Amino acid sequence: MDLSTFFIQTLNAVQYGLLLFLVAAGLTLIFGIMGVINLAHGSFYMMGSYLAFAISPVVSESFGGGLISTLIIGVLIAIVIGYILEWLFYSYLYERDHLQQVLMTYGLILVIEEIRSILVGDDVHGVPIPQWLSASIQLSDVMTYPVYRLFISGVCILLAIAMFLILSKTKLGMMIRAGSVNREMIQSLGVNIKFLYRIVFAMGIAIAALAGMVAAPVSSVYPGMGQGVLIICFVIVVIGGIGSIKGAFIASLLIGFIDTFGKVLLPEVAGVLVYIFMAMILLWKPSGLFKAGS
Amino acid sequence: MKKSQIIFLTFLMLGLIALPFLGSEYAIDWMTKTMIYGIFALSLELLVGTTGLVCFGQAAFFGIGAYAVVKLSADIDNPQVMYLLPISILLAGVYALFVGALSLRTKGVYFIMVTLAFAQMAYYVIHDTPIGGGTDGIYLYNKPAFFNIPISSSFEFYIFTLICLLLVFGVLGLITHSRFGRALSGIRINELRMRAIGFETYNYKLAAFVISGMIAGLSGYLFAVKDGFVNPELLSWHLSGAVLIMIILGGLGHLRGAFIGAFAFALLEEFFRSEVIFGAYSKYWHLGLGLTIILCVAFLPRGLFGIPALLQNKLIGSKKDSQVLQNEEGL
Numbered sequence: 001m002d003l004s005t006f007f008i009q010t011l012n013a014v015q016y017g018l019l020l021f022l023v024a025a026g027l028t029l030i031f032g033i034m035g036v037i038n039l040a041h042g043s044f045y046m047m048g049s050y051l052a053f054a055i056s057p058v059v060s061e062s063f064g065g066g067l068i069s070t071l072i073i074g075v076l077i078a079i080v081i082g083y084i085l086e087w088l089f090y091s092y093l094y095e096r097d098h099l100q101q102v103l104m105t106y107g108l109i110l111v112i113e114e115i116r117s118i119l120v121g122d123d124v125h126g127v128p129i130p131q132w133l134s135a136s137i138q139l140s141d142v143m144t145y146p147v148y149r150l151f152i153s154g155v156c157i158l159l160a161i162a163m164f165l166i167l168s169k170t171k172l173g174m175m176i177r178a179g180s181v182n183r184e185m186i187q188s189l190g191v192n193i194k195f196l197y198r199i200v201f202a203m204g205i206a207i208a209a210l211a212g213m214v215a216a217p218v219s220s221v222y223p224g225m226g227q228g229v230l231i232i233c234f235v236i237v238v239i240g241g242i243g244s245i246k247g248a249f250i251a252s253l254l255i256g257f258i259d260t261f262g263k264v265l266l267p268e269v270a271g272v273l274v275y276i277f278m279a280m281i282l283l284w285k286p287s288g289l290f291k292a293g294s
Numbered sequence: 295m296k297k298s299q300i301i302f303l304t305f306l307m308l309g310l311i312a313l314p315f316l317g318s319e320y321a322i323d324w325m326t327k328t329m330i331y332g333i334f335a336l337s338l339e340l341l342v343g344t345t346g347l348v349c350f351g352q353a354a355f356f357g358i359g360a361y362a363v364v365k366l367s368a369d370i371d372n373p374q375v376m377y378l379l380p381i382s383i384l385l386a387g388v389y390a391l392f393v394g395a396l397s398l399r400t401k402g403v404y405f406i407m408v409t410l411a412f413a414q415m416a417y418y419v420i421h422d423t424p425i426g427g428g429t430d431g432i433y434l435y436n437k438p439a440f441f442n443i444p445i446s447s448s449f450e451f452y453i454f455t456l457i458c459l460l461l462v463f464g465v466l467g468l469i470t471h472s473r474f475g476r477a478l479s480g481i482r483i484n485e486l487r488m489r490a491i492g493f494e495t496y497n498y499k500l501a502a503f504v505i506s507g508m509i510a511g512l513s514g515y516l517f518a519v520k521d522g523f524v525n526p527e528l529l530s531w532h533l534s535g536a537v538l539i540m541i542i543l544g545g546l547g548h549l550r551g552a553f554i555g556a557f558a559f560a561l562l563e564e565f566f567r568s569e570v571i572f573g574a575y576s577k578y579w580h581l582g583l584g585l586t587i588i589l590c591v592a593f594l595p596r597g598l599f600g601i602p603a604l605l606q607n608k609l610i611g612s613k614k615d616s617q618v619l620q621n622e623e624g625l
Contacts, residue, residue, distance in 0.1 A: 096591075099342075100595065102539075102542070103543070103587060104592075106535060107584040107587030107591070111588070115581070235411065238404060268423070271417075272414075272418040279397075286400045286401070
């Protein structure tokens with residue numbers, strides 16, 4: 001492996017890891033704060049990709065405007081969907097045990113997949129990269145790196161910083177962090193826990209959908225795309241420690257590197273590497289790298 | 295045995311014995327598949343319902359049992375149940391010993407994820423290496439026979455599966471009522487207390503894990519022989535998820551619940567897939583299945599098994615009900 005290949009693979013690993021972080025962050029927040037195992041989280045990632053596919057032609061026709069307005073409209077739709085779903089289904093799950101949550105969210109996966117199948121069909125679709133991001137950077141004589149992938153990394157980093165600031169500097173973030181440590185206590189201090197949960201849930205869904213939207217031009221849009229992401233993101237959440245955003249961030253990058261370089265260096269066993277890594281981490285630290293609240 | 299258990303088993307037996315004489319070839323085939331899933335669900339019930347260990351990688355043991363029989367019978371002219379079945383079960387058990395020994399160090403959600411990780415490992419080994427034949431899977435050409443008795447027609451295989459199911463029911467019934475099974479229930483309810491009164495809970499849990507893996511291996515063996523075909527999807531997390539859904543749907547904490555759940559799951563699948571009822575929409579059968587599962591969670595928190603108690607409570611409001619529920623909690 002020469003230097004420029006190494007450089008490209010490093011960029012790819014970072015980009016993949018950051019994208020996974022967006023999905024895993026919502027998962028770990030919902031998990032850590034509300035105690036809900038949301039198997040359907042991958043479906044929201046898929047929903048985001050399909051949203052990008054479905055609304056980008058409409059947006060460019062009616063607003064004449066490209067990627068950014070598509071992303072904003074898509075996120076707004078995702079927030080509304082997340083809010084409604086929380087109200088309809090998830091709000092019943094907080095008091096139930098984990099197995100009931102697994103059962104219901106598994107049912108939701110089936111329903112969402114089929115609704116997608118009815119609305120959009122089962123074909124694989126492509127989403128075009130907007131003109132102003134379609135260039136490539138020349139790295140060496142034969143190697144180039146597409147600008148759009150850098151754009152994905154940039155969006156992810158911005159979101160990660162925004163999430164970090166919201167969680168650590170604002171009053172909302174303070175309530176969220178307090179809620180993940182002791183739910184009854186902040187309720188008795190007069191915080192409307194139901195509303196807080198709904199906000200966190202809608203936020204988690206919107207971030208996952210946004211990840212799906214920015215990834216759509218690179219990964220293309222296909223049925224069942226959410227489920228592969230879901231399992232990997234659960235691995236990340238568990239490695240990082242449930243409820244820990246910092247843990248999810250570090251674990252995402254680690255998984256991004258292991259997966260990307262595994263595929264290059266050891267293609268035969270690449271699929272297993274991530275899981276071996278997770279098993280080793282958990283045998284070493286049975287509750288993940290960073291425990292929530294620390 | 296309680297009266298309700300005897301009634302359930304009698305009706306089950308009568309129904310299952312009568313079916314091949316009344317039903318068509320398709321019905322026999324369908325019922326065989328359902329019984330195999332029933333055995334698979336029972337294996338998980340020992341872990342989840344009795345011991346309180348939520349294993350999300352049960353499909354690995356199922357798949358190993360299935361692949362074992364296909365690989366081992368490949369070059370043999372006259373394969374025999376007598377050694378293929380024990381070896382398949384043993385291989386699944388060995389993998390369960392390995393997985394259990396490591397993953398039982400973790401708890402709760404982490405345990406769920408570690409068992410999933412080990413199942414995914416098995417999946418990728420089968421999927422990516424030459425032993426498993428890749429995505430296409432492998433065919434089983436010679437169905438194993440029992441000494442001179444062939445087990446190849448769907449009727450013969452139905453009887454064979456039925457015997458296996460009853461044996462599994464019997465073994466698990468004995469286990470749950472033995473001192474060992476009581477100890478497992480104790481671990482589910484309060485592991486710390488069990489340790490305090492002198493039980494090496496790790497060994498108990500490991501034993502339950504291995505037994506469960508072996509029974510799952512048995513169901514995998516049956517599945518491979520029935521279909522004559524295996525592919526990596528048998529080890530995928532979808533199957534681990536589906537079997538978990540079956541036992542939750544049926545109601546945890548009862549062997550009957552696991553079987554009822556497997557049966558109901560297969561029945562729902564069949565119902566929503568039937569073109570007679572749903573016409574062109576039968577293509578989207580996941581939608582109906584998913585909605586039914588969601589409704590079950592909303593209205594049947596104790597699973598299908600809890601329906602009688604629920605009805606009794608609604609209609610008569612008997613005092614006995616609360617006592618029954620208490621007993622179940624304590625079991």
